[in-house]
Amino acid sequence: ALQSMQRDLANGRHMRFFNAAVDYEADFNGWHVSAKVGGTKGKSSFDAFYSTTNPADATTFAAGYLTAARTAFGPNVARLGYALAGTNGATVYDPSTALGLVMSGQYRASESDFYSVQGDLSVTRKFETGIGTHDVRVGLYGSFYGNTLLQAYQDMLIEVRSQPRTLDLVAYSSTGAVLGSVTQNGVLRYTTTLNQGQGDAQMIAFYANDTWDITRGLRVDAGIRTERYGYKGIALPTTQVNLGDATTLADDTTRAFTGQVLDQRLNPKATNWTVGVNYDLNGHFGAYGRISNLEVPPQLGVVTGINATIxxxxxxxxxxxxxxxxxxxxxxxxxxxxxxxxxxxxxxxxxxxxxxxxxxxxxxxxxxxxxxxxxxxxxxxxxxxxxxxxxxxxxxxxxxxxxxxxxxxxxxxxxxxxxxxxxxxxxxxxxxxxxxxxxxxxxxxxxxxxxxxxxxxxxxxxxxxxxxxxxxxxxxxxxxxxxxxxxxxxxxxxxxxxxxxxxxxxxxxxxxxxxxxxxxxxxxxxxxxx
The missing domain is CATH 2.40.170.20 (TonB-dependent receptor, beta-barrel domain)
Structure with a gap:
């Protein structure tokens, strides 16, 4: 079934969310305990217009559509010309006013509902040993989060200037009659990108770090964090369809949902660590060094998208x-x-x-x-x-x-x-x-x-x-x-x-x-x- 979506570029980006958190800290005979719990729930609405291609020569751009226009509107198409969008070719636009250039842009609309709940529990202790002082912290972190996503992008033809007007690329006969239009009301291609999905994740992490003051001027610090994730999500595949409007080419390559639902799961993990040393020779000179290991696992989007690179x-x-x-x-x-x-x-x-x-x-x-x-x-x-x-x-x-x-x-x-x-x-x-x-x-x-x-x-x-x-x-x-x-x-x-x-x-x-x-x-x- 054909559906329409009404959007307003003036709405821009809107974020509505609720957040609450509780922190607790206490000392027990030298043991410092910290506990934190928080939650967020919200909705994001996004409307924006992006340039897509670089500015193109208007004559070359139009020539690229001439064969398709003759196939769609008949051999009597003598030329393609530019007009202000929505005027049915009556208000001619001259690209020479913009150095002979035109370009395509993309209206992007996105809606997302999201939530997250996270908690952190850690214990810190400072103690003396036979070789220096240790300041040790160990902790456990867990979170649950997820989002829904709907994205719809549409290509537009615009002039090259600030606050550009949308254009139509019109097919004319040798007598100047309008035979059809590559675009429709400034739309170059309807719904060129269509994505919908939903994902949920769970993550648990254990971490520990130690700052070791060995002797005066010599300090070593080390830390490690290991994370385990569980992703599950759905994604809706799309296909290319022609909506059948014989007066324009703008609807020929529209994306549509196939009706299929992909159930996708992934369980990535990551371990990060660092070790550093600092030595102060005296009050003026010192040296330091550090080795760090970073692992970035695939994000939740791999189970809410189609054919993601993992x-x-x-x-x-x-x-x-x-x-x-x-x-x-x-x-x-x-x-x-x-x-x-x-x-x-x-x-x-x-x-x-x-x-x-x-x-x-x-x-x-x-x-x-x-x-x-x-x-x-x-x-x-x-x-x-x-x-x-x-x-x-x-x-x-x-x-x-x-x-x-x-x-x-x-x-x-x-x-x-x-x-x-x-x-x-x-x-x-x-x-x-x-x-x-x-x-x-x-x-x-x-x-x-x-x-x-x-x-x-x-x-x-x-x-x-x-x-x-x-x-x-x-x-x-x-x-x-x-x-x-x-x-x-x-x-x-x-x-x-x-x-x-x-x-x-x-x-x-x-x-x-x-x-x-x-x-x-x-x-x-x-x-x-x-």
Missing amino acids: VKTKARQYEVGLKASFGPNYLYATGFYTKFNPFNASFAAFNPLTGRNDQTLPFIGEASVKGVEVDGRVVPIRWFSLEGSVTWQNPEYANLQNSSGADPSAVNGKQIIREAKFFGNLRPSFDFDLGAQKLSIFGRFEWVGRRYVDLFNRTAMPGYQTIGAGASLDWGAWHVQVVGDNLFNAHGLTEGNTRTDQFAGQGTSEAIYGRPLFGRNFRLIVSRSW
């Missing part, structure tokens, strides 16, 4: 550092190495031919990040300080494998998408004590190096720098602060088009489309304490 991500991280401290001055230098194995570099990207996220490239392998971070602060005079940090790293893919025949050699060794090799900041501050008032004037200079939007590093996002400044005044119980960011309107992209770029980039050596930096902006904060 991978437990594992990572091992190593850190070694030196530190120096002289009063308010300090310098930390840390070398780090993180290896993800296995690492899931698979992506389901938007396919402009189908309007669905069905372009999948399953790459499973390794990823590594190695580098050095330097963080410091210098106070040459009482009223001036300069803080800063600089990071150099080499994030790259390695040993990727593809089960569908794709060649991973073009990705192995490439820089991980949206990760820069070099970034940092400098933060000068002028602080004045004016008796009853304290005045601070500060600045911030940040830089981010070159990054890439795609796995193959074909399209780069150039590096950028921004400058900000601000001032704050404390006057008794009052606090006033004004901050300006990106004062010189620097240009830069924080990411490209995440819905399409992972595979082929944008067809250019540098990104021409994406999420830009905010321009010059200011914030004023006034607060009072009682």
